[in-house]
Amino acid sequence: MEEPKFSVFDEVKLKAELERCGIKHLHAVAIQSYLLAHKDAEPHEVPDLPKAAYPLLRSHFKSTTSKLKVEHFSSDGTTVKLLIEMQNGQSVESVIMRHDATAGLYAGGPRQGSPRATLCVSSQVGCQMGCTFCATGTMGLKGNLSAGEIVEQLVHATRITPIRNIVFMGMGEPLNNYQAVVQAIKTMTGHCFSVSPSHITLSTVGVIPRILSLATDLPGVNLALSLHAPTQELRCQIVPAARAYNLVKLMAAVDSYIGASKRKVFIEYIMIGDVNDSEELAHQVGALLQDRQVVLNLIPYNPTLTKADYKASREESIHSFQKIIREVYNVRAIVRREMGQDIAGACGQLAIGEYKKDSSHPQKASTDLPDIEELFTASVRKP
Template sequence: MKLKSVFDASEIKSEFESAGINPNFAIPIWKYVIQNPDCVWDEIPSLPSAAYSLLHSKFKTLTSSLHSLFHSSDGTTSKLLIKLQNGAFVEAVVMRYDTRLGMLGGKPRPGGIRSTLCISSQVGCKMGCTFCATGTMGFKSNLTSGEIVEQLVHASRIADIRNIVFMLLPWFDDCDQGMGEPLNNYNAVVEAVRVMLKQPFQLSPKRITISTVGIVHAINKLDNDLPGVSLAVSLHAPVQEIRCQIMPAARAFPLQKLMDALQTFQKNSQQKIFIEYIMLDGVNDQEQHAHLLGELLKTFQVVINLIPFNPIGSTSQFETSSIQSVSSFQKILRETYKIRTTIRKEMGQDISGACGQLVVNQPDIKKTPGTVELRDIEDLHL
């Protein structure tokens, strides 16, 4: 019989309640497992006697294992290759940001290193975005809530995780890897986030960001189910025609319906919305596209994150926008539409840990020349 993850909150709650055990015992179990990942159930102190036999018969401390770990040469990025119980692989990426490198009020900032974990929600993806390698591998399976939480458990052994991002980053490899579309695995993602907000993790909802291509019906539920959690939208084009060209799933979610959903989300949540926009040379990076995007978003409270495209192999149909195009695009959004706009700094390229290049092997990829802004997800809330 396939054993379940002890971090699968609904499963352990159901099993404990059926056995007459207080489900709150899950919290000290989680804490002990995090501190002692190689433990056996009988080592956990002070549980009801019935809990031990139930744990032995139904649950595993960890259903996944850390298969491989890669660190970038500059120490900013670590990539975890995690093997699931069914033999599939997913990746999680830890990005470290030194707050002392920035400025606050014209003065050096206090603080130190803080770590953000980019986390997987699926193996593969159904969305089929043409610039994303995960789209080429198709959908494999949803992760359980326990498998999602276990990525945080593994990552916590190498860094003190402060922020969680469920991101739609492109992946490229010949094995079953990928982050997926979080809102296509809605129930598991919601349950996993709720676990992360509790002891022993106790993350703040404002430090958890969920990204989506724009699953309208799920966006409409998100603030009610996870109040305070941030929303990032992979928009990537200012008009429906271009969105459908590069993101086939956009046909099911017309741009106007998406904008209506975002307007409702923002009205109810009173939060900024993060807009992810990948820069594709000659496709969506011209000045007219910047003006269209500015007009589309000028009534929203948003932060637009421009993402330099990373080629995902020699057969990629897209090319990286020039530094001049990216800078001009940003200038229009900032100066004409007064929209806060950042440019993503790529981290971990030497371990293929950057957006679009998350792979087990290490291809010969050079950094895009030029200077881009260093931005941590947490700073975008300011």
């Protein structure tokens, strides 16, 4: 049986091994860049390296340790779900979401920009947080991804379409695989990929110690908090892992992050019918977020194979909830229009299963669909 090899996109490992062999680690970028541009090349085929690099690369490294097994396209062509198999046989899912920033209207006028794509990446195989609305939680935690395996999701996606934005909103809790995620993001923002830190968003259910260190470890990267309820009791029902982190202390950590990073925080709120979508709860959410530098993202619940008997909120309930947040508490609140629901690629739907198109949720292209970039930067859209 062949010994597992390291990914050349595991930058810390690659640089350490080069230096151990007396080779300057600056060659790491040249190796990564060449292999990114030459899909079928092997590490020992990279030209113009010191001679000592070739036996090292041949014996210890692979251009990618993972394989893209399936590309599953939504019916409108805007979304692609990727099934990626690791060298240990385990698999994760990533999602590419294409967005035409020139289509439709935004903030009362023409949209600015050009077509672009966002990649939703996974940080773990499965997840231990057990969010009751999320299919990934039904898998349990099967393992952490290495920094190289996280970056390789970007490698596979880049070979399909150029990627401008990256969101850590796929499988797993990123802050529970902290060092690998930090290393992966540093590679993504480095010379090979050159993704701007402001175009990367890291989502968490609220691992307080890591939130407090994030602004220092990853300056310029955006933070998203999966809130889903304005009280500790209700939040624990929806997000069982919330029992470990009191809501008051969690919001204090968010305040510390905002102060240290000088950046807004993205608040995610799954709208579940008759669970967390009442007008009374809207007032509580508004009071909790008022005077904080946040953007509230209301996400209609997507059908998943979980034990919870949930349903999506009615459109009128979502509109009422949003109106209260905006008009009474002056908090910026937007409603996410889901992409990839027909291929189980929308929020909360990622879990390894059969790749069959779900015709019960036909996908319709939208010309009024802000992406992650617009949510952080554009002015408030008028209701």
